[in-house]
Structure formats: structure tokens, C-alpha cells
Amino acid sequence: MINSRFFNRSELLGFLSLLLLLAVILPLFLDVFRLNLVAKYLTYAFVALGLVMCWGYGGILSLGQGVFFGLGGYCMAMFLKLEASSVANTKIQSTPGIPDFMDWNQITSLPMFWKPFHSLTLTIIAILVVPTLLAFIIGAAMFKRRVGGVYFAIITQAIAAIATILIIGQQGYTGGINGMTDLRTLNGWDIRTDHAKVILYFFEVFVLFACIITAQFIRLTKLGRILVAMREQEDRVRFSGYSVANFKIFAFCAAAMFAAIGGAMFTLQIGFMSPSFVGIVPSIEMVIYTAVGGRMSIFGAVYGTLLVNYAKTMLSESFPELWLFGLGGLFIAVVLFFPNGLSGIWRDHVARHIDRLIAMRSSKSKKAWAIKSAADGAPAE
């Protein structure tokens, strides 16, 4: 038996240190503005986590995760927008009770597909189901026909482009290029206050850890091992009696669902959703976070996302025009020099020393104990 425990020692260390960092250290030392930035970064960590499953383990590179992130975010935004567009709030509009951008676009009644978003329960279901269903349709269409690798990546990128164009074009239904702004309350609870932001931060960390545990659970099942096997020897898996397409669809759907949860969190944290988080560029950035963190590492993905986004904020605050070059350079450097990302550097250079230290200490303490017990006249074990 190799891995009977849920986390091995280094994973447990990763889990606990991440928990300590996110749930204790950052909230203690950061002001609300910075904490809210971290919360924004963490919404991308959900996407990165999904990419670890789908790209790292399953070998399916998707350059369109922004679509699922956006879908999750828009579902959340639709609920919040409807709540903010009560008749009392919108009485100056020509049609009160519908979102402002609809009114500006001469739409006079709420479209059918908006109606379910009056209910929070249905909204939560939509956040989880709609993006997953889309991923299922794309996955079934592609993987059943054995479209994979670069071709799949290009198609997902095209879908990201299409989604952006669609959202911008259908201004009356989606808010167009501005997105859905001016979101205020969640079931009557004002989400714009500092207090709400802190609570939402802790809620997000909680959901993130739930997703991390889910990802780890999947990784440790036979399905996780089949994903790894598939990445290397697709034919062998097929000729061991598995339908490779179905496993790919599963991995892609799981990644989509994680991304959608991240998107919904984003809307709650930042208070708006726009097509600029859906398109090609954000989708590729999300892949870079995963690559920097280490595409094989669940924890690496979270650290990578935090680090790249922190660097992005720092750099774009001081040298806004340099950021894109920095990001490109970072990606090239990671691919060329650290193909396993941060987690690879950690494993090869840091974890080894820690292991040696632990081994030394435990052998030392054993020795000390043996000497002591010999001196006491007790039989050494």
C-alpha cells in the first residue's frame, strides 16, 4: 500500500500552511482593501485548481476556462442585479423593476431566462449546473470524436472568443461590455460593507478548502490514477476497457464547475461581472497561474495564483505598461526552466532538506533515548 492516508506528510504540511496563511495570517495582517484583493486572487485559485485536475492530471489543456468562470459569475450577478433592481430602486426607469441596462436598451419586460434568478436556490443550482452542462456538451462533442491536445486548446480558445462577442453583442440581456454593475445586496444583506467583505473572504476560504479536499479525493481514487494513465498512454487505457472520452469529459466538467464557483465568488467579492473576465486573455492568464504554481500540484495552484496576481498588482501599480511583458516572460521562464512550477522547486530544493532535517532529528532523539534508557538500566528497544 502506498497511499492509505488522505494526505501524506508533505501534502498535510501544504494543507496546514495554506490554511494558516489564508485563515489566520492574511486576515490578521492585511487591511480590508488588501484582504479584498487577496479574495479576488483566490477566486482565480478555483480555476487553477480545476486546471490541475483537467490539465495537470488529465493532460487536457483548456484555454477557455474564463468562459466557465464568467458563466458562474454572471449567474451570481444576475441574482444580485435582480435584487438591486427592485421596483422601488428603479422607479425612474421607463419600465421599473427590470435591470437598468435592459431599460436603456428598450427592453420592456424581464426575459424568460432571467426569471429563475429571482431565487437564490435556483441561482446556486444554475452556478453549479449551467457551466458544467456547457462543459459536458463541448467535451462530448470533442472527446467522443477524439479531438484532443492542441486542437482542443484552440477550440476552447475560440469558444472564449465567441462567448465574449456574444456577451458584448447582447447588451440588452447581459449588460454588454460594461457587464453587470451596481450589485448591492444578497438576500437583503449589503455586500459592499467592509464587514461583509471580511465575512465573504472567510466564506470563500472555506469553499476553497472544500474544493481542495474534493480535488484531493478525486486524485486519490482510481479515477485520479486513470487520468494520469490517460495522459501518458491513451490507447493503453482504452484497451484496458475504459472509455477515454468519458473520463476526459468528467475532468473537463469538474474543472468547469470549480471555475464557475470561483466566478460566483468573484461577483460576490468584487461586486460586478464583465466580459473582460471571460475572454481569451483572462483564460490564458488562468493557465499561467496553474503553470507557475505547478500543474501537478493542488496546493501549488493556489500559491501560484496568489503569487502571480500579487506580482500583477504590484507591477501594474508601478509600471502598468510592463505587466504584460512580465507575465509573458514569467510563463516562458516557467515552461523552460521550471516545468513543474513552484511546487516542483519546492519538492526538489526545499522539501528534501526538510525531510533530511526530520530524519536527523528523529534519529538523534532515538539515539538520545537509547542512551538515556541504557543509563537508567532499562533495556533499550
Place this chain on the structure above:
Amino acid sequence: MLIGHQPKEFLLAVEGLTVSFDGFKAVNDLSFYVEENEIRVIIGPNGAGKTTVLDLICGKTKATSGSVQFRGTELTKLKENQIVQAGVGRKFQTPSVYDDLTVFENLEISYPRGRSVFGSLMFKRDAAVRERVEEVAEMIFLKDRLNMYADVLSHGQKQWLEIGMLLIQDPDLLMLDEPVAGMSVSERVKTAELLNTIIKNRSVLVIEHDMKFVEDIAHKVTVLHQGQILSEGTMEKVQNDPKVIEVYLGH
């Protein structure tokens, strides 16, 4: 009412099998039959279509025309994984094992249970799985390497591992593509021994060039040449067939 001679039930009946790649017929109107518990060896010069025949049976390549019946089931209409589930196992020419998984995990994946997405999510590594994996690992000489990653195994060990993966799958028809190619002499002897134990209670279709090895194991030999059958029968008959000597054994 059954009167007179009844046709024998074949395990595998290949009839009129043809595949054409852009007009080139790699396999041309091929028919042969494999009985239960028969060991059939396919030999032939390079490019005769031997590997293509296995590809056609296991669904890797789609036939242009003809039929492959396995226990009365038409295989040409099934997907690869359905063919495996029907009871056909295939070993590839180059060892294809999962380098990033351990020997144990390699064998476990081939264990015929939990093959659907949700089945594999719910799959439990219970005593039955563990015992079977250990039993097979012992047969393929890898018992003390269960926790090693497959990428550190030697070429011969990888071949054995793949044979073990097929063994755990427990197919009724086992297809092996050059199982001893690239092996050292001692590995070859061990492999022959291994094959002799695993071919019991099942039919085997083997492609092999090593004539000594073929003589040791074959019940019947099929000689392929340019996608067609040149000769078929016992090793002795085939070896003395002047056509076979001319195109293949004579060299």
C-alpha cells in the same frame, strides 16, 4: 432438429476482412478461425499486415469491409473499450505501461471492475484486488517491485508488466504483438515460461518472428503475405510449404 454435420463453434471468426488505406489494401479479404484454447501464431515478412490484423480485431483500426465475430458478437461495430469488455485483450509491440504510476497501480487499473467514470470514483482497493495484483505480480517476476514507478523498470520488465496487465484483465482471447522482441536471452526464456502459464484456459493470437519461440508454443500457424494468407496449418506443414520458404523462411 439437428441432422448431420454441425459447424463447429469458433471463438473468433474473421471473414473477408479488408482494410484499405488510400487504396492500398494492407489486409485483403482475409479469413481465418480461432478455436477455444487454441494458440495461433501469425508470421510473415515485414509489411505483411500482421499488426494491422490485430488492430482490426481490437478496434484500433476500422475495417473497410468484412466481419470479425467473437463468440457470435460482431466486433467491427463495437468501440475499443466494448471489445475489451467482450473479452479481447491486446498487448502492443512497444511496451505501453503507465510510467508515472507504480507497478501496483498499473496492474490495479487493469483489474476488470469499476470501468465506468462513477465506478472508478467508487472503486475500493479491497482484499480481492490486492490479492489478485500480488498474485499476478508474482507471476510476472515483479513482486518485490510493486511500489516502484514503472519508468524505472527495464525494457523486459515493462513487457512483463504489460503482459501482467492483460493477465489481470483475464481476457478469453489474448493478442500479443511480438512479446519477446528486444529481450535478452534470459528474459526470453522467462517470458516463454510466463506465456506458457498464462495461455492456459484461453485462446491466444501471437505475432512473432522468433521461429524457435513459435515452434515452442504454436498449435497452428498462419503465414501472411501482402495482406493475404499464404499458408496455414501446423508448424511442420507451414515450414515445408514451398511458397512460405520462398517469401519468408528462405531468407
